[in-house]
Amino acid sequence: MSETAAGRGWGGQDVRRELHSELLEINMGPQHPATHGVLRLLVRTDGEIVHGVTAHIGYLHRCAEKIAEGCDWRQWMVYTDRFDYLAPINMNFGYAVAVERMLGVKVPERAEHIRVICAELQRIASHLIAIGTFGLDMGAWTPLLYCFREREEILNILERLTGGRMLYNYFDIGGLRFDAYDGFERDVLAFVNIMEQKIPEYDTLLSYNKIFIERTADVGVIDLATCLAYGCTGPVLRGAGVPFDCRKDDPYSIYDRFEFDIPYGEGEQGTVGDCWDRYMVRMREMYESCRIIRQAVDALPGGPVKAEDLKKLVKVPQGSLYTRTESSKGEIGYHVFADGGSKPFRTKVRSPSFSNLHVIEKVGPGMMLSDLVATVGSLDIVLGEIDR
Amino acid sequence: MEATAIHALLQSRFGDAVSDYVDGFEKGSLVAAARVAEIAAFLRDDPALGFESLMCLTGLDWDGYDASGKGKSVDILGYDELGRPQASDRVGDGDLGVAYALYSHRHGHKHTLFVRVPRAAPEVASTAAVWPTAAWHEREAWDLVGIRFAGHPDLKRILLDEDWVGHPLRKDYAMPGDWQGVPLDGRDYAACKWDESGVTLPDDVKRPDEPKQPDETTRPETGNQG
Structure with a gap:
């Protein structure tokens, strides 16, 4: 923990003793811009020092899991878009893989490749938002505008591909709803060429900015044991120094064919598992996603994009399965219970942000209030996915 | 294992x-x-x-x-x-x-x-x-x-x-059927008429029974719950 987070002022004096006052309960949110959505954190503070954090969630709850019980297997795909509205394709991917594993369907090669390209484009788009808004939390306005510039290109490609700019509903059980348009590969490669040049630009703009490092290094340290205990996944777990990624360690789709590295936190600017490490994992992952996209575009075969032997109304055999895939926020899991019929009996969504937010109640106490903002920003939560 | x-x-x-x-x-x-x-x-x-x-x-x-x-x-x-x-x-x-x-x-x-x-x-x-x-x-x-x-x-x-x-x-x-006294009235929005002036709700697609009026005295207190 940093000097300030430990309750030491800049002159080394014990802030806690000198500035001791009464405990004050303040609300951070639900309308506060630094909470990244409709989240309410009830913070008990003593001056600037946080003594306790309680997260109140559920403002976006739509009980999508109840809706699932009234939809057939294909219909519910459209609701998975709405969980993480910054990375809907990753949400689609998890559900599609979960149902396909239970059905035992072989997805056509072309569909698998387009899926991977879309998922990685989406991961970059989501990380761009994460990085941009994290910079915004730290008082850096400009990087957000740069990030949105590149994200716009991704949204344009996905709009041309699917018709939607935000919610795509593009994946289907057994493949994709329709094939890619002519020139899709060209657009994607053109974007990747630009993106790979932009990443060093962000580094000079934000990553190695002295003020940014002061605000994030050694702040909000979440160590490995805490990550495992609280079920933190994705960049939060990797930021704690573990190169764990479902794409490599629990392979799905065709990720085992591609060469890519798993970035992880090394404590380059401070302690392993601090806000800067989590931020930097995302930054490096964008580069790895570009690598995967290049390989997938190179290997993109022709052929159908739908499994042909699949009926319109699919019936999943009886049983249960927990399937996890790697979304931009972490491990998105679907625990599916099927009764052999055309509707899911029970579908539980294990959303990465749900567990990643939970940890704030553990690491929050003892921080300065401004470090709490930094930590929440570095967790990169999306409330649609927490509340479902 | x-x-x-x-x-x-x-x-x-x-x-x-x-x-x-x-x-x-x-x-x-x-x-x-x-x-x-x-x-x-x-x-x-x-x-x-x-x-x-x-x-x-x-x-x-x-x-x-x-x-x-x-x-x-x-x-x-x-x-x-x-x-x-x-x-x-x-x-x-x-x-x-x-x-x-x-x-x-x-x-x-x-x-x-x-x-x-x-x-x-x-x-x-x-x-x-x-x-x-x-x-x-x-x-x-x-x-x-x-x-x-x-x-x-x-x-x-x-x-x-x-x-x-x-x-x-x-x-x-x-x-x-209601949430804290606010009726979830079932209007058939597909049967409504939409034009430039806005939406017209035909009476016959409204909920048949009269919606319950929320009563100020019996409505539960919803304040800030810590």
């Missing part, structure tokens, strides 16, 4: 508390609800098992489940065409259940624990002390399915409001 070996190890250690081996898409063990916490602690701490990670905790309602595998489970209740909550005189039966999907980073193996509890007394030992992430998942299972977790540090609703009535993911849950 193979799932059968994990099951055998659990059975030799806990005897009757571990009953059936579940052999489906995912492999697991059916265990007794009251002893989940100690089984969980063993699963985490035993060096050969090392399940330090609880991936997912799912609460579910087995009411009306078609065990024959033909997919004839009961339909959930919803709203009719006019948006009125569907009524049913069917009384829910069947067990409630919890599933714990576990993963070991150390050994790379998975195992799923299944628990079934009677509907009349749905109480499961809390695993929040073993895997802290379970604390929120258990609150969710209490909120949406209505399973109590004995020994949970702070078992209260998490996604729904504190004053919500019922547990929506139960199969016999009846949809509410």
Whole structure:
């Protein structure tokens, strides 16, 4: 923990003793811009020092899991878009893989490749938002505008591909709803060429900015044991120094064919598992996603994009399965219970942000209030996915 | 470690508390609800098992489940065409259940624990002390399915409001007709006329019975709940 987070002022004096006052309960949110959505954190503070954090969630709850019980297997795909509205394709991917594993369907090669390209484009788009808004939390306005510039290109490609700019509903059980348009590969490669040049630009703009490092290094340290205990996944777990990624360690789709590295936190600017490490994992992952996209575009075969032997109304055999895939926020899991019929009996969504937010109640106490903002920003939560 | 070996190890250690081996898409063990916490602690701490990670905790309602595998489970209740909550005189039966999907980073193996509890007394030992992430998942299972977790540090609703009535993911849950006095009136929006001047709601597609007027004196206080 940093000097300030430990309750030491800049002159080394014990802030806690000198500035001791009464405990004050303040609300951070639900309308506060630094909470990244409709989240309410009830913070008990003593001056600037946080003594306790309680997260109140559920403002976006739509009980999508109840809706699932009234939809057939294909219909519910459209609701998975709405969980993480910054990375809907990753949400689609998890559900599609979960149902396909239970059905035992072989997805056509072309569909698998387009899926991977879309998922990685989406991961970059989501990380761009994460990085941009994290910079915004730290008082850096400009990087957000740069990030949105590149994200716009991704949204344009996905709009041309699917018709939607935000919610795509593009994946289907057994493949994709329709094939890619002519020139899709060209657009994607053109974007990747630009993106790979932009990443060093962000580094000079934000990553190695002295003020940014002061605000994030050694702040909000979440160590490995805490990550495992609280079920933190994705960049939060990797930021704690573990190169764990479902794409490599629990392979799905065709990720085992591609060469890519798993970035992880090394404590380059401070302690392993601090806000800067989590931020930097995302930054490096964008580069790895570009690598995967290049390989997938190179290997993109022709052929159908739908499994042909699949009926319109699919019936999943009886049983249960927990399937996890790697979304931009972490491990998105679907625990599916099927009764052999055309509707899911029970579908539980294990959303990465749900567990990643939970940890704030553990690491929050003892921080300065401004470090709490930094930590929440570095967790990169999306409330649609927490509340479902 | 193979799932059968994990099951055998659990059975030799806990005897009757571990009953059936579940052999489906995912492999697991059916265990007794009251002893989940100690089984969980063993699963985490035993060096050969090392399940330090609880991936997912799912609460579910087995009411009306078609065990024959033909997919004839009961339909959930919803709203009719006019948006009125569907009524049913069917009384829910069947067990409630919890599933714990576990993963070991150390050994790379998975195992799923299944628990079934009677509907009349749905109480499961809390695993929040073993895997802290379970604390929120258990609150969710209490909120949406209505399973109590004995020994949970702070078992209260998490996604729904504190004053919500019922547990929506139960199969016999009846949809509410109003929310805190505000009627959820079922207008058929497809039958409404849309033009430049706005939307015209035809009278005949309104809710047939008069919406209940919210009464100031009986409306529950909704202030800031800490």
